[in-house]
Amino acid sequence: MISTLTLHQVHSDYQGQQVLKGLSLDLAQGEILALLGPSGCGKTTLLRAVAGLQAISQGEILINGKLVSGEKTFVPSEQRGIGMIFQDYALFPHLTVAENILFGVPKLSGAQRQSRLDDMLSLVKLDGLAKRYPHELSGGQQQRVSIARALAYEPQLLLLDEPFSNIDAQVRYEMMAEIRSILKQRNVSAVFVTHSKDEAFVFADTLAIFNQGVIVQYGCAEAVYATPNSRYVADFLGSGNYLPAAVVDGHSVTTPIGHLTSLTPLAFPSEYRGQVFLRPQQLTLSADEQGVGTITERRFLGAFCHYWVKVEEASHAYYVEVRSQMMQLTIGQKVGLTTEPHSLVLFES
Amino acid sequence: MILGLARSWSLAGYAMAALLVLPLFALIFQALQPDEAVFGHLMATVLPTYIINSLLLIFWVSVGALLLALPCAWLVARCEFIGRRYLQWALLLPLAMPAYIVAYVYTDLLDYAGPLQRGLRLLFDWRSPQDYFFPDIRSLGGAACMLSLVLFPYIYLLARTAFMEQSLSLAHASRIMGCSSWQSFWRLSLPMARPAIAVGVALVAMETAADFATVNYFAVPTLTTAVYDTWLGYGNLTAAAKLSAIILLVVFMLIGFERFARRKQQLFQKQSRIQATDLYRLTTKQTAYALLFCGTVLLLSFLLPFGILLSYAIGYFEKSWDSSFWQLSLNSLSLALLTSLLCCLMALFLMFVRRISPRRSDTLPSRLASTGYALPGTVLAIGVLVPLTLLDFGINDLAEYIGVKGPGLLLTGSVVALVFAFCVRFIAIAIGSIESSYKRISPSLDMVSLTMGQSPMRLLSRVHLPLLAKGIFAAALLVFIESMKELPAALLLRPIGFENLATHVFQFVSDEKLEHGALAAIVIVVVGLVPLIYLNRSLEQHSG
Numbered sequence: 029m030i031s032t033l034t035l036h037q038v039h040s041d042y043q044g045q046q047v048l049k050g051l052s053l054d055l056a057q058g059e060i061l062a063l064l065g066p067s068g069c070g071k072t073t074l075l076r077a078v079a080g081l082q083a084i085s086q087g088e089i090l091i092n093g094k095l096v097s098g099e100k101t102f103v104p105s106e107q108r109g110i111g112m113i114f115q116d117y118a119l120f121p122h123l124t125v126a127e128n129i130l131f132g133v134p135k136l137s138g139a140q141r142q143s144r145l146d147d148m149l150s151l152v153k154l155d156g157l158a159k160r161y162p163h164e165l166s167g168g169q170q171q172r173v174s175i176a177r178a179l180a181y182e183p184q185l186l187l188l189d190e191p192f193s194n195i196d197a198q199v200r201y202e203m204m205a206e207i208r209s210i211l212k213q214r215n216v217s218a219v220f221v222t223h224s225k226d227e228a229f230v231f232a233d234t235l236a237i238f239n240q241g242v243i244v245q246y247g248c249a250e251a252v253y254a255t256p257n258s259r260y261v262a263d264f265l266g267s268g269n270y271l272p273a274a275v276v277d278g279h280s281v282t283t284p285i286g287h288l289t290s291l292t293p294l295a296f297p298s299e300y301r302g303q304v305f306l307r308p309q310q311l312t313l314s315a316d317e318q319g320v321g322t323i324t325e326r327r328f329l330g331a332f333c334h335y336w337v338k339v340e341e342a343s344h345a346y347y348v349e350v351r352s353q354m355m356q357l358t359i360g361q362k363v364g365l366t367t368e369p370h371s372l373v374l375f376e377s
Numbered sequence: 378m379i380l381g382l383a384r385s386w387s388l389a390g391y392a393m394a395a396l397l398v399l400p401l402f403a404l405i406f407q408a409l410q411p412d413e414a415v416f417g418h419l420m421a422t423v424l425p426t427y428i429i430n431s432l433l434l435i436f437w438v439s440v441g442a443l444l445l446a447l448p449c450a451w452l453v454a455r456c457e458f459i460g461r462r463y464l465q466w467a468l469l470l471p472l473a474m475p476a477y478i479v480a481y482v483y484t485d486l487l488d489y490a491g492p493l494q495r496g497l498r499l500l501f502d503w504r505s506p507q508d509y510f511f512p513d514i515r516s517l518g519g520a521a522c523m524l525s526l527v528l529f530p531y532i533y534l535l536a537r538t539a540f541m542e543q544s545l546s547l548a549h550a551s552r553i554m555g556c557s558s559w560q561s562f563w564r565l566s567l568p569m570a571r572p573a574i575a576v577g578v579a580l581v582a583m584e585t586a587a588d589f590a591t592v593n594y595f596a597v598p599t600l601t602t603a604v605y606d607t608w609l610g611y612g613n614l615t616a617a618a619k620l621s622a623i624i625l626l627v628v629f630m631l632i633g634f635e636r637f638a639r640r641k642q643q644l645f646q647k648q649s650r651i652q653a654t655d656l657y658r659l660t661t662k663q664t665a666y667a668l669l670f671c672g673t674v675l676l677l678s679f680l681l682p683f684g685i686l687l688s689y690a691i692g693y694f695e696k697s698w699d700s701s702f703w704q705l706s707l708n709s710l711s712l713a714l715l716t717s718l719l720c721c722l723m724a725l726f727l728m729f730v731r732r733i734s735p736r737r738s739d740t741l742p743s744r745l746a747s748t749g750y751a752l753p754g755t756v757l758a759i760g761v762l763v764p765l766t767l768l769d770f771g772i773n774d775l776a777e778y779i780g781v782k783g784p785g786l787l788l789t790g791s792v793v794a795l796v797f798a799f800c801v802r803f804i805a806i807a808i809g810s811i812e813s814s815y816k817r818i819s820p821s822l823d824m825v826s827l828t829m830g831q832s833p834m835r836l837l838s839r840v841h842l843p844l845l846a847k848g849i850f851a852a853a854l855l856v857f858i859e860s861m862k863e864l865p866a867a868l869l870l871r872p873i874g875f876e877n878l879a880t881h882v883f884q885f886v887s888d889e890k891l892e893h894g895a896l897a898a899i900v901i902v903v904v905g906l907v908p909l910i911y912l913n914r915s916l917e918q919h920s921g
Contacts, residue, residue: 081824081828105824106828106831107830118821120822120844122843131829132826178825
C-alpha cells in the first residue's frame with residue numbers, strides 16, 4: 029500500500045538557518061498525524077514545505093508515491109492536490125460562504141456544483157448560511173467554512189496549521205472531535221500542527237514530537253505518552269516526577285519511595301543507577317503513620333487534588349507531585365506511596 | 378513564496394526599478410562631469426547667495442509654520458470649545474493652495490497700489506512712499522510668510538495626532554505632582570510631541586527646498602530658480618545638474634533627519650488616546666482667544682486668498698471660459714490620467730512580485746522605485762533630461778547612419794519626457810497605497826488559493842484584485858491629483874507650445890494678470906481639496 033505522505037531525510041533552510049534537519053515520516057491513508065512542538069521548532073516550515081510554499085534543500089517529499097519535492101524536482105503548490113487550513117481561517121472576505129467553498133472546485137456542471145456545495149454545508153452543519161459573508165459568521169462557523177472549503181475539492185492530503193487556537197476553549201474540543209469524525213468518515217489523511225499536547229491527543233492518531241528541526245519521537249499517541257524515549261518528550265507531554273532508582277533485576281527497581289515493579293522488562297542491567305519517571309496520576313497515596321512521605325502542599329482542583337509529598341532518604345529530600353482522588357489528606361500528614369502497575373520509564377542519570 | 382515563477386518576474390521588477398531611478402543616477406553622473414565655464418562663474422559670483430537664500434528660506438518657513446501650527450494643534454487636540462470640530466479639518470485646507478497663488482493674491486493686496494496701502498494713505502494723509510514704512514512683500518521674508526501659510530498644516534497634522542495620542546495617565550500624573558496645566562504642557566506634552574513635530578518640520582523644509590514658483594514670482598534667487606535659469610537661460614545641463622545635486626544634498630539631509638525623528642516618534646506614541654471628556658473646557662474669554670487665533674490663521678491662509686480668487690474668477694468668467702480653457706483642462710486631464718494609469722500598473726506589478734516572492738531581496742525594486750518622490754520637480758526634470766537627451770541624440774545619429782531623416786527630439790520634445798518624470802515622481806504614492814492595502818490581506822489567503830490549484834495569475838485576478846480595488850482606486854486618484862498640480866517639472870519638460878492648467882496659471886501669475894487665469898487656479902485648488910477629504914476621513918476613522 030502506498031503512503032499518502034512520505035518524507036525522507038528532509039532538510040530546509042530559512043534565511044541561512046537550518047530549520048529542518050533530516051526529517052523522515054510516513055503517513056498512511058486516512059491517518060491523522062500531529063506535529064507537536066514548541067513555537068519556533070520548525071513545524072510550520074515543514075507544513076509549508078509539504079504544501080510547496082517553501083523549498084527544501086535536501087531530501088525528498090512524496091505525495092501518494094509521487095515525488096513532489098526533491099533535489100531536482102519541484103511541483104508547484106497548485107499541482108499538489110493539498111488542502112490547507114490556517115489559524116486565521118484565511119477565508120476570502122470578498123466572497124460568500126458558497127463562493128469560498130467552491131473556490132477551488134474544478135469545472136463542474138451547475139447541478140454538480142450545487143450538490144457539492146450542499147454536501148459540504150451539511151457536512152459542517154452550516155446549511156442555510158451559503159449566502160453569508162465571512163464577517164457575518166462566528167469564529168467557529170468561519171473555521172468550519174474553511175474546513176468545508178478545504179474538503180470541497182477533494183484533496184488527497186489535508187494540512188492544518190494550528191487551526192483551533194483562535195477558538196474558544198469551551199467549544200474547541202467539541203469541534204475538534206467533530207472535524208476528526210468528518211476526516212475519518214471521508215478517509216482523508218491529515219497533518220496537524222500544534223503546540224498543545226491536549227489538542228494533539230484529542231485530534232491525532234499518531235504523534236511526532238518536534239524539537240529544533242528534528243523529530244525526537246514518532247509513533248502512536250498512547251505509546252509515545254506511555255514510553256517517552258527522552259526527558260524532553262516526557263516533560264513535553266505533561267509533568268512528572270524523577271526519582272533516583274537502582275535496578276534490582278530485569279523487572280524491578282528500588283527508589284526512595286520503595287520497591288517498584290515494571291510490567292515490561294527494563295532495558296538496563298542490574299545494579300544500574302538511573303532515574304525513574306512517574307506521572308502524578310501513576311502514584312497512589314494512603315494515610316499511613318509509618319509512611320515514607322509527608323504532605324507539604326495541597327491544591328484542590330475540583331475533580332481531584334494535587335499533593336506535594338516530601339520523601340526523605342538518607343540526608344536528601346525529594347518532592348513528589350501526586351494527583352489523587354483522596355480529598356481528606358491534610359498538610360503535615362504522614363502518607364505511604366505506591367504505584368499503579370505499569371511499564372516503568374527509566375532514564376539515565 | 379511562489380518559487381521559480383517569481384525569478385523571471387523579479388528580474389522584470391528590477392528592470393522597472395532601474396528605469397525609475399535612472400534620472401537620479403543620471404543627475405549625479407552629470408553633476409560629476411567637469412564644467413568650469415558656467416558653474417565656475419556661478420560659484421565665483423552668485424552661488425553663495427543662492428545657497429544662503431535657500432537655507433534662510435527653509436529656516437524662516439520652518440519657524441513661521443511652527444508658530445502657526447503648534448497653537449492650533451494644541452487647541453484643537455486638547456481643548457473643548459465651540460467650532461473645534463470644524464477647525465479640526467478646516468485647518469488642513471491651506472494644503473490645497475499652491476503657494477504662488479497665495480503669493481500673488483497677497484502681492485495684489487499689499488503692494489503700493491493695493492487696497493491696504495491705499496487705505497492707509499487715505500487715512501493718514503500720506504502722499505508718497507517716503508512718508509511711511511511698509512515692508513515689501515516681494516522679498517525673502519515675504520516668500521517665507523507665503524510658504525508658511527500654506528505649509529503649516531503638515532506640522533499641525535502631525536502635532537495634533539501626537540497631542541491626541543499622549544497618554545492621559547501621564548497628564549494626570551504630572552498634574553497630581555503639582556504641575557500647572559501650562560507647566561504640564563512645557564514639561565510633558567511638548568517634549569513628547571517633539572519627534573512628531575520634527576517630522577512635520579522636515580516635511581515643511583523639504584517642500585520649501587522644492588519650491589520654485591513662489592521664489593521665482595518674488596524674484597528671490599534660490600537654488601531652484603538657479604537650476605531653472607541655468608537650463609532655460611544658458612542651456613547648460615551640467616551646471617544645472619551640479620546645482621540640482623546641491624538641492625539633492627539638502628533634501629537627503631532632511632530625509633535623514635525625518636527618518637531619525639520618525640523612529641523616535643514610534644517610541645513615544647503608543648499609549649491610549651485622550652477621551653473627549655478629558656479635554657480642557659475653555660471659558661468664554663479663552664474660547665474667544667482660541668477662535669481668534671485659529672480663525673485668523675484659517676482666514677489668512679485659505680479663506681481670504683480663495684475668496685479673492687473666486688471673485689477674480691467670477692469677474693473674468695467670460696474671458697476665461699473659452700475653448701482654450703477646455704484645451705488646457707483636457708491636456709491636464711489626459712496627462713494626469715495617463716500618469717496615474719501607468720503608476721498604478723507598475724506599482725501593482727512591483728508589489729505583486731514582492732508579495733509572491735520568497736526572497737527578501739525582492740522588496741528592493743519597490744523601495745528603489747519609491748525614491749523618486751524625494752526629488753523636487755526642478756531637480757527631477759534635470760535628471761530626466763540627462764538620459765533622454767542622450768537617447769534622442771542617439772536615435773538621430775542612428776537614423777543618420779542608416780540614411781533616414783532623423784525624427785528630431787522624439788522624447789524630450791514630446792510629452793514622453795513629461796509622463797516619464799511624473800511617473801518617477803508619483804509612483805511612490807501608488808506603491809504606498811497598494812502596499813498598505815496588501816498589508817491588510819492575510820498571507821494565508823495566498824497560500825490557501827495556491828494549494829487549491831489556482832495559478833499565480835488567478836491568485837492575482839480572483840483574490841488580490843478584488844481586495845485591492847479600493848487601494849488601487851485611491852492610488853490612482855492621488856497620483857492623478859498630484860499630476861494635475863505639479864508645476865516645476867511641467868515647466869521645464871513641456872514640449873514647446875504645450876500648456877496645462879498649472880503652467881497656464883503660472884504664466885498668468887508671472888505676467889501679473891492672474892485674474893485671467895483664476896478659473897484654472899480654482900480648478901487646481903478644488904482638485905487639491907479631494908485628497909484632504911480622504912486624509913480627514915482616514916484620520917477620523919483612525920480616531921473613532
